[in-house]
Amino acid sequence: MPKYLIILLFTLGMLTPGPASANVRVFACEPEWGALAMEIGGDKANVIVATSAKQDPHFISARPSLIAQVRRADLVFCNGADLEIGWLPLLLRQAGNAGVQPGTPGYLEAASFVKKLEVPTSLDRSLGDIHPQGNPHIATNPHNIFSVAQILAERLSAIAPGDRAYFVDRLASFNHRWTEAMTRWERQAEGLRGVPVVVQHSTWVYLVQWLGLNVVVTLEPKPGIPPSTSHLETVLETLRSSPAKMIINAAYENDKPSRWLAERSGLPEVSLPFTVGGSKEADDLFRLFDVTVGLLVENGE
Amino acid sequence: MRYRNRTVFGLAFAMALTGIFDAASAQESSEISILRDALAKMRAQYEGEIARLEERINSLEARQTVAPQDTASLGPSTVSAAQSTAPAEILGGRPTRGNAFNPSIGVVFNGRFSAFKQDPESFSLPGFPLGGETGPGAEGLALDETEFGFSANADDLFFASVTAALDAGEQGVEVDLEEAYIQTLSLPYGATLKAGRFFPALGYLNENHDHTDDFVDRPLPYQAFLADQYNDEGVQLSVILPTELYIQTGGGVFRGADFPAGGSPNGGVGAYSAFLRLGGDIGFSNNWRAGVSYLHSDAEGRVSGEEGAPIEELLSFDGNSDLLIADFKYQWSPEGNVRQRYVTLQGEYFRRYDDGLFNDIPVSAVDDGFYLQGVYKFAPKYRTGYRFALLDPDGGLPAALAGTALDAMGRKTRSHSVMFDWSNSEYSALRTQFTHEKRGLLTDNRFYIQYILSIGAHGAHNF
Numbered sequence: 001m002p003k004y005l006i007i008l009l010f011t012l013g014m015l016t017p018g019p020a021s022a023n024v025r026v027f028a029c030e031p032e033w034g035a036l037a038m039e040i041g042g043d044k045a046n047v048i049v050a051t052s053a054k055q056d057p058h059f060i061s062a063r064p065s066l067i068a069q070v071r072r073a074d075l076v077f078c079n080g081a082d083l084e085i086g087w088l089p090l091l092l093r094q095a096g097n098a099g100v101q102p103g104t105p106g107y108l109e110a111a112s113f114v115k116k117l118e119v120p121t122s123l124d125r126s127l128g129d130i131h132p133q134g135n136p137h138i139a140t141n142p143h144n145i146f147s148v149a150q151i152l153a154e155r156l157s158a159i160a161p162g163d164r165a166y167f168v169d170r171l172a173s174f175n176h177r178w179t180e181a182m183t184r185w186e187r188q189a190e191g192l193r194g195v196p197v198v199v200q201h202s203t204w205v206y207l208v209q210w211l212g213l214n215v216v217v218t219l220e221p222k223p224g225i226p227p228s229t230s231h232l233e234t235v236l237e238t239l240r241s242s243p244a245k246m247i248i249n250a251a252y253e254n255d256k257p258s259r260w261l262a263e264r265s266g267l268p269e270v271s272l273p274f275t276v277g278g279s280k281e282a283d284d285l286f287r288l289f290d291v292t293v294g295l296l297v298e299n300g301e
Numbered sequence: 302m303r304y305r306n307r308t309v310f311g312l313a314f315a316m317a318l319t320g321i322f323d324a325a326s327a328q329e330s331s332e333i334s335i336l337r338d339a340l341a342k343m344r345a346q347y348e349g350e351i352a353r354l355e356e357r358i359n360s361l362e363a364r365q366t367v368a369p370q371d372t373a374s375l376g377p378s379t380v381s382a383a384q385s386t387a388p389a390e391i392l393g394g395r396p397t398r399g400n401a402f403n404p405s406i407g408v409v410f411n412g413r414f415s416a417f418k419q420d421p422e423s424f425s426l427p428g429f430p431l432g433g434e435t436g437p438g439a440e441g442l443a444l445d446e447t448e449f450g451f452s453a454n455a456d457d458l459f460f461a462s463v464t465a466a467l468d469a470g471e472q473g474v475e476v477d478l479e480e481a482y483i484q485t486l487s488l489p490y491g492a493t494l495k496a497g498r499f500f501p502a503l504g505y506l507n508e509n510h511d512h513t514d515d516f517v518d519r520p521l522p523y524q525a526f527l528a529d530q531y532n533d534e535g536v537q538l539s540v541i542l543p544t545e546l547y548i549q550t551g552g553g554v555f556r557g558a559d560f561p562a563g564g565s566p567n568g569g570v571g572a573y574s575a576f577l578r579l580g581g582d583i584g585f586s587n588n589w590r591a592g593v594s595y596l597h598s599d600a601e602g603r604v605s606g607e608e609g610a611p612i613e614e615l616l617s618f619d620g621n622s623d624l625l626i627a628d629f630k631y632q633w634s635p636e637g638n639v640r641q642r643y644v645t646l647q648g649e650y651f652r653r654y655d656d657g658l659f660n661d662i663p664v665s666a667v668d669d670g671f672y673l674q675g676v677y678k679f680a681p682k683y684r685t686g687y688r689f690a691l692l693d694p695d696g697g698l699p700a701a702l703a704g705t706a707l708d709a710m711g712r713k714t715r716s717h718s719v720m721f722d723w724s725n726s727e728y729s730a731l732r733t734q735f736t737h738e739k740r741g742l743l744t745d746n747r748f749y750i751q752y753i754l755s756i757g758a759h760g761a762h763n764f
Contacts (some may be wrong), residue, residue: 052585052634059727061632061639062549063588063764064580069489071541086727090763096541098487103457113576168335172342210327222728226681254641254681 013152022046023160026230027069027100029078029088030057031276032139033148035285039174040153044163048073056252057083058224062090070095072107074159077152080137081116099201105158113151114144117121117205139275140207142182142289151176172179182237183284185293186211195300196242198235198267200249200258203274211296216244219257227257239265246299250274305761404453405758409512411445413751419743426521427741428603428668428694428709430616430659432528432560437518437747444469445751446481452758456528460484462512479510479532491541491742498534501553502576503594504626504649507531513762515645516720517749518674521690522651525714526624528560531596533572547580561596561622563603572598580764585637590764591629598622600657605706616706620657620664626650630764634678642682648673662702664696669682682725688718712741729754 024297026047027033030275034049041047048069051057060066070076070091078084092101100106116134123207138144153171154291157164200219208215217238221231239261249258255271262269273282282288394546417440424436438445452462464480482497493666500508507530508524519529539551555573557563564657565571574597580590599621605616627650634643650671655664670693694709715738722732729752736747 004377013690052637055428055585055638056640058640059640061588061764062762063582063632064549064578065582067541067549067590068545068547068580072543072545093484093486094492094493095489096486096488096539098489101457101486103605149340153339157335171335172341175339176343186638227534252638 002245006226023163024156025072025074027073027076028276029076029084029138030032031278032145032285033077033079034289035276035288036076036145036149036152039285040149040167040170041156042166042170044160044166045156053273053275053282054252058086058179059085059301060089062094066091067094067230070100071097073097073100075106075108075155076100076106077155079111079136079138081111081133081138082131083111083136097266101224108152108155110144111138114138114147117209118202126136131265135202135205136185137203138206138294140204141210142217143210144206146175146178146182149178152190182288185289188297191301192296196244197300198239198261200245200247200253200255202273203250204248207292211293213296213300216242219249219261226254229260232260233262237265239267246296248272248296267301270295270299272296321630329687338489347420363709401462404451404650407450407757409450409510410754410756411446411447411752412428412443413445413749414442415440415519415714415750416748417745418747419745421549425706426525426714427712428707430618430706431525432563432603434603435524435528438487448510450758453538458485458487460486472643491543492537493539493541495539495553496536498532499537499549500530500532501535501537501555501574501596502539502551503527503531503574503596504651505592505628505630505647506649509763510602512753512755515674515676515684515758516688516718517732518718518736520649520674520688521668521692521714521716522649522672525653525670525692526561526653529613531559531561533557535572539576545581547574547578549578550574555598557599557750560603561624562598562600563618564601566599566601569599572596586631586635587631588637589629591630594626594628596624596626598624616659618655618657620655623654623657625652631721632764638665641678643676643678645676646674647676659705659707660704662699664699664702664707666697666707668695668719669693682723683721684724685721686719688716690716690718709741714738714740726757 022043022045024041024045024047026037026041028037028049030051031049031053037045037047048148050066050069051060054149066087076092078088084272085138097106098104103283116136116138119134120132128206149171153167156167164173169213189211194214196216197221198217199208202218202220204215207213217235219227219232219235221227236257244267247258247262247265248270249272251256251271251273255269258269259273261267271279272277272295273288275281276285276287276288280290282291324582363586369434394670408668417437421437421440425431440701446466447468448464449468450462450464456459458586461481461483463478466477466479468475468477478498480497480499482499485493485497488494500510502508506514506519507527507613510725511519511530518524523529535553535554535555537551537553539544539549542548542550552575553573554570555562555572555574556565556569557567558565562572576592576594576597578586578590578592582588600618603618605618614720628648630645630647632639632645634642648671651669653668655668672688672690674686674688677682678684694713696711698708717738718734718736720732720734722730724730727752732749732753733749734749734751736745736749738747
């Protein structure tokens with residue numbers, strides 16, 4: 001009896017039609033990389049985004065729907081630097097898709113193509129949830145996104161060689177618009193250089209370095225460890241001697257610690273979208289940085 | 302003015318590209334060729350634009366309407382664009398390690414304090430001859446299994462994993478080889494082949510190591526039908542279909558050495574299994590999976606009862622046992638953010654058909670059991686949960702077997718458990734559990750405090 005069931009299911013599986021127009025099926029781990037894949041892939045790519053802006057990308061369940069999507073993907077496009085260490089290896093192993101295993105052209109880790117910050121010199125779990133390869137949140141600096149776009153176009157062309165000219169076109173257009181936008185954001189954020197800020201998690205190192213912000217204190221005592229009230233009291237003390245302009249957190253984070261501190265210190269709590277979809281306005285990569293830079297400038301000057 | 306602006310843009314672009322070529326230098330030359338093409342395209346576009354601008358400037362100059370203050374206002378941006386495009390520096394430098402190819406190594410520590418109303422030595426589930434060391438374990442302070450795991454990709458085709466548990470038993474330290482298997486990574490058609498010793502895909506909990514469980518002990522049906530967990534040697538093939546709905550199907554052939562099989566019959570091919578699993582999402586907030594599985598096992602001289610007990614208390618089984626399991630799990634979390642909050646509901650239904658000889662007396666029995674549990678994570682570090690489980694043994698029994706473990710005297714076993722746990726990080730948990738259990742005529746209350754810690758590589762958990 002189970003034998004017939006299996007045969008039946010196989011047949012059903014083969015008959016299920018896929019979308020006709022898209023030539024490359026992209027499984028993007030995070031919304032920012034999904035958005036980039038749509039920029040470069042256009043109509044020739046069918047992009048599935050595994051996580052939403054409201055989810056903490058460190059903590060995702062390796063649930064069946066994701067395994068099914070990895071099984072069907074031509075390209076798995078993820079952040080890397082161990083950000084997805086808690087779920088992606090399991091998805092890749094369970095999906096049994098030979099074309100997207102690490103080391104194949106179908107597997108792309110964005111963080112492998114940029115220079116990483118905060119690479120730890122010593123590894124010990126008592127230091128919190130640290131990443132041996134460095135801070136993984138590379139997409140908060142648009143220059144990193146620019147770097148990754150070039151590699152992505154190459155991979156898309158390798159998977160669908162017939163669409164190479166199309167991808168080159170899309171890349172050229174993206175490069176042009178992105179470079180212009182970066183120049184605009186940088187001019188807009190000139191006044192933020194050296195502005196003192198408080199951050200909730202070490203999510204923002206790349207943004208901080210890009211805009212030259214000055215992080216006075218981090219709310220999490222150690223990466224990934226939620227702050228206790230007594231730790232927040234210490235932070236409040238620190239702020240008395242070295243005042244800051246604002247408290248920055250990400251849309252997906254629990255904002256209780258930030259709110260607690262904002263109420264007592266009188267500093268504005270600035271919730272940045274962090275990724276595409278993190279706020280209603282931040283609906284593509286360009287608008288993401290428009291909103292981010294806008295919020296920082298509004299509160300920092 | 303526009304012309305100056307373009308120079309700034311060009312400078313920023315060139316700086317950014319330098320960064321790319323740095324990063325891409327490790328890639329093969331084909332990766333650079335796309336850049337060259339894209340660049341050529343941009344240059345063509347760009348030169349066209351510059352030409353148009355130049356033309357415009359010329360015409361403006363001719364009319365002498367250039368506003369000089371505009372040019373002045375552009376000064377500072379040149380500096381900012383150039384500064385900020387400097388490549389990010391590496392603060393620590395990537396440490397080079399000689400052990401980079403070594404497998405992931407992890408150790409799980411597990412200890413507890415337990416207090417029971419009934420003596421665990423005389424533990425029995427009416428109507429169910431128990432396998433192995435089924436039971437609530439030792440009372441008082443005790444170290445549970447310490448589990449060592451090593452795993453890595455052997456090459457691009459195979460993954461291998463070994464897990465061994467050390468148990469400080471009464472006869473000294475015992476080593477239990479839990480799993481030692483290889484698994485393919487690159488078979489076509491979404492197929493995966495697993496071989497060696499492992500926990501076969503069966504129901505929901507069977508594949509998972511018990512340190513990932515939500516409760517201290519396995520639910521009653523797992524204790525009664527699988528002696529906590531079915532663990533055998535063999536091969537298992539599974540296929541994931543290329544559909545949007547998760548459909549996984551497969552089956553395995555096993556040695557038949559572990560309960561409910563026994564004695565490795567038929568020349569060492571004593572059990573086989575089949576399973577089908579479906580799963581999906583409803584938005585980001587609702588995730589589900591459901592499955593049915595089947596295990597056929599042959600047993601030859603499978604003995605139940607306490608080790609060293611008198612012969613007349615032992616129950617030997619020869620025959621076959623067919624087990625059907627239906628399982629489901631549903632999880633709800635706001636926006637799919639499981640770090641903050643979630644609710645999971647999970648349940649499994651078991652039905653077993655036994656056909657064979659118990660102590661040489663023919664028996665044909667149908668037994669049922671199920672559990673249903675809910676776990677609520679109400680804050681990032683805190684969870685609480687409730688579980689109900691029931692065993693319903695077959696009513697009929699040959700008179701010759703009255704008074705043995707098979708004889709339930711028409712009584713069911715029910716248990717209610719409540720747990721509460723605290724996890725400082727994903728690597729540590731402290732749990733307390735209270736269980737109220739009615740086994741036939743006996744009423745048992747059990748209280749546990751448990752810690753589970755893991756160091757080293759920590760494998761991702763199944764949904």
